Structure formats: C-alpha cells, structure tokens
Amino acid sequence: MPAEKPRVLTGDTPTGRLHLGHWVGSVERRVSMQADYDCYFLLANMHAYTTRYDKTADIRQDTIEIVKDWLAAGIDPEQSTIVLQTEVPAIAELTWYFAMLLSFRDVMGNPTLVHELRTKGLEDKYSFGFPMYTVGQCADILAFRPVYIPVGEDQEPHIEMCRKVARKFNQLYCNVSDRTPDQEYEKAGGLFPIPKALLGRIARLPGVGDGTQKMSKSLNNAIYLSDTSKDVQKKLNKITTGRQSATEPGDATNVLFKFVEAFIPDLARVAELKDRYTRGDNMGDGHIKQELAEQINMLLEPMRQRRAEFETPSGDEAIIAIIRAGTKRANLIAEETLYLAKRAMHMDFGPRTLR
Ligand code: TRP
Numbered sequence: 496m497p498a499e500k501p502r503v504l505t506g507d508t509p510t511g512r513l514h515l516g517h518w519v520g521s522v523e524r525r526v527s528m529q530a531d532y533d534c535y536f537l538l539a540n541m542h543a544y545t546t547r548y549d550k551t552a553d554i555r556q557d558t559i560e561i562v563k564d565w566l567a568a569g570i571d572p573e574q575s576t577i578v579l580q581t582e583v584p585a586i587a588e589l590t591w592y593f594a595m596l597l598s599f600r601d602v603m604g605n606p607t608l609v610h611e612l613r614t615k616g617l618e619d620k621y622s623f624g625f626p627m628y629t630v631g632q633c634a635d636i637l638a639f640r641p642v643y644i645p646v647g648e649d650q651e652p653h654i655e656m657c658r659k660v661a662r663k664f665n666q667l668y669c670n671v672s673d674r675t676p677d678q679e680y681e682k683a684g685g686l687f688p689i690p691k692a693l694l695g696r697i698a699r700l701p702g703v704g705d706g707t708q709k710m711s712k713s714l715n716n717a718i719y720l721s722d723t724s725k726d727v728q729k730k731l732n733k734i735t736t737g738r739q740s741a742t743e744p745g746d747a748t749n750v751l752f753k754f755v756e757a758f759i760p761d762l763a764r765v766a767e768l769k770d771r772y773t774r775g776d777n778m779g780d781g782h783i784k785q786e787l788a789e790q791i792n793m794l795l796e797p798m799r800q801r802r803a804e805f806e807t808p809s810g811d812e813a814i815i816a817i818i819r820a821g822t823k824r825a826n827l828i829a830e831e832t833l834y835l836a837k838r839a840m841h842m843d844f845g846p847r848t849l850r
Pocket residue numbers: 504505506507508537539542632635636644646650
C-alpha cells in the first residue's frame with residue numbers, strides 16, 4: 496500500500512456553468528493538486544436546495560452540468576473523488592451535531608451569509624433552513640478530515656467557521672487542550688485536523704465591462720469555460736477602459752490588465768505590454784484584447800474537446816455513473832468519520848446496518 500496522500504476537499508454549488516473567475520479563483524488549483532493529494536470534489540446540491548427548493552429538476556441538471564465542467568477543466572475522476580452531497584448521509588448527521596458547537600451569532604453573523612441575505616434579496620424571505628448551509632459546509636469538509644480546502648476568497652468566513660467547529664469538537668470530545676496550536680490538534684489526539692483554506696492565484700477577476708463588478712453569472716459579464724472562441728472574442732470586446740487611442744499613456748492596472756495578469760503566462764510579455772501601454776507606445780486596447788483572446792482560447796480549447804465527449808445522448812448517463820462511483824468511495828471515509836465522531840461523543844450504539 497502506498498503511503499496515504501493528505502486529503503483535500505472542496506466543492507461547488509450547482510447553480511450554472513463555471514466561468515473564468517471560478518477557474519483562476521479555485522478550479523485551476525484543484526486540477527493541479529490532484530497528483531499530490533487525495534482530492535474530494537463535492538457537488539453541493541443540498542446548498543442549491545436551500546434557495547431553489549421549488550426548482551429541484553433544475554438543480555439536478557445543473558449538478559450534471561457542473562460535473563461536465565469539472566471533467567472538461569481537467570478533473571480526473573480516476574484520480575480524484577467526485578461526491579454528491581445528498582447521498583452522503585454522514586454529512587447530514589454531522590450537520591446536526593455541529594449546529595450545537597456554534598453559537599447562533601457565529602452563524603447569523605457570518606459575513607458571507609450576511610452579504611448574501613442583503614444582496615440576493617433574501618432579507619425577509621429566507622427559509623429557516625437557509626442559514627444551515629453554513630453549518631452544513633463545516634460537515635461537508637470535516638466528514639473528509641482534509642488538510643486543505645482550495646476556495647475563492649468569498650468562502651473564507653465559512654472555512655473559519657469550520658475551523659472553529661473542528662477545534663471545539665476536539666477540545667470537547669477528544670480531550671485536546673484549547674492551547675494546542677492548530678497544526679497539532681491531530682497529534683494531540685483530536686479527530687479532526689484544523690483545515691486550511693488555499694486561496695486562488697487571482698482573488699477577484701472582474702467581469703467583462705468597466706472593471707467595477709466581479710465576474711458573475713447573475714451580472715451577465717462572464718466568460719464561460721464552455722464558450723466558443725467567437726464568444727470569447729465578442730465578450731472581451733465588452734471590456735471598457737475609457738482610453739482613446741493606442742498612443743495615449745494608459746493605466747496598466749486597469750480592468751484589461753487584470754485579464755492580462757490572469758491569462759498571459761509569459762511574464763516578459765506581460766512586462767512589455769505594461770511598459771508600452773503606460774507610455775502610449777502604439778499599444779491599443781484592441782491589440783491586447785486580441786492577444787488575450789488567443790491565450791484564453793488556448794486554455795479553453797482542450798476543455799471544449801473534453802466536454803464534447805459528454806455532449807452526446809448518453810452523456811448524462813455517463814456523468815451519473817461517475818457521480819455514483821465517486822460517492823460510493825466517499826461514503827467509506829465519511830462513514831468512518833461519523834463513526835469515530837459518535838464514538839468520541841458517546842453517541843455510538845453501533846455497529847449499524849440500515850438496510
Ligand atoms: N459554498 C460553496 C460555494 O458556494 C460550495 C461548497 C459547499 C463548498 N460545500 C463546500 C466549498 C465545502 C468548499 C468546501 O462556492
């Protein structure tokens with residue numbers, strides 16, 4: 496048996512296709528971690544349910560589509576484990592216990608949750624269950640006892656909550672001292688490591704526009720991983736900098752250069768573009784958009800090809816088979832975690848066989 500690789504877990508809520516903001520914010524990193532870590536990629540369909548319980552058929556299709564995006568992006572289901580949240584009962588059970596280890600204020604004051612309630616028009620309408628997704632996310636993570644969680648920066652408050660739960664559990668039920676440094680909880684006898692967020696290379700990619708908004712589906716300013724090369728070119732043309740001509744000294748920190756930094760890998764070329772742009776040395780926005788389109792299309796072309804394999808009449812069935820196989824593997828570890836957690840809590844009367 497090879498030595499066990501450290502585990503990594505992250506997830507996406509199935510709400511629509513993945514875009515370049517997801518790529519540079521987290522997905523790119525997940526793809527590159529697969530070789531060195533035992534990776535679990537979770538489909539957070541229960542989270543989708545907290546706001547779209549009246550559109551469950553859409554959630555199902557979005558779940559299938561996001562797996563297509565993952566596979567297209569380079570997630571390898573042989574190497575990594577794709578997990579369907581609603582078919583891992585240990586997650587739902589752990590959520591109940593963890594809800595007691597956080598205060599009401601911890602949850603309701605979570606900055607990402609507060610922001611969502613404000614911006615998604617949920618303020619007076621959200622269900623009793625909606626805020627539970629944040630506790631559920633602690634369970635998503637800790638069910639797999641991972642060391643790292645690659646996420647975008649908007650997820651940091653959730654990861655902080657998860658770390659709080661892990662410390663508290665270890666202190667209450669595994670006799671770990673509250674003075675233990677985070678990296679030593681397991682050594683000190685804790686069940687849960689205190690996992691760390693790994694943020695992406697680019698925290699906030701702007702959408703195609705004037706640079707004031709971040710890339711997002713709802714703002715209609717996103718370039719999707721599944722876009723055609725024509726779409727990519729057309730959308731890049733929507734970037735506006737207010738610059739008049741190729742000889743006007745430009746600001747090489749503007750929205751266009753956020754894209755340059757994100758998608759032109761050759762650092763010498765980036766430096767040259769910046770220099771000429773700043774001096775107004777015959778370097779137009781149009782030319783830069785052209786170079787960006789080439790680079791982005793080079794990135795997306797292999798994704799389009801991999802995606803095409805699943806855009807067949809039997810494609811969805813193939814995806815469902817991958818989800819099933821991954822979830823089966825995932826349940827082995829999540830059930831083990833649940834068993835160990837309940838044992839530590841004196842809640843275990845097992846072994847149990849439910850069917
Ligand atoms: N809340 C995350 C998002 O909307 C998705 C998610 C669910 C997640 N469970 C997770 C991310 C566990 C990291 C770890 O993007």
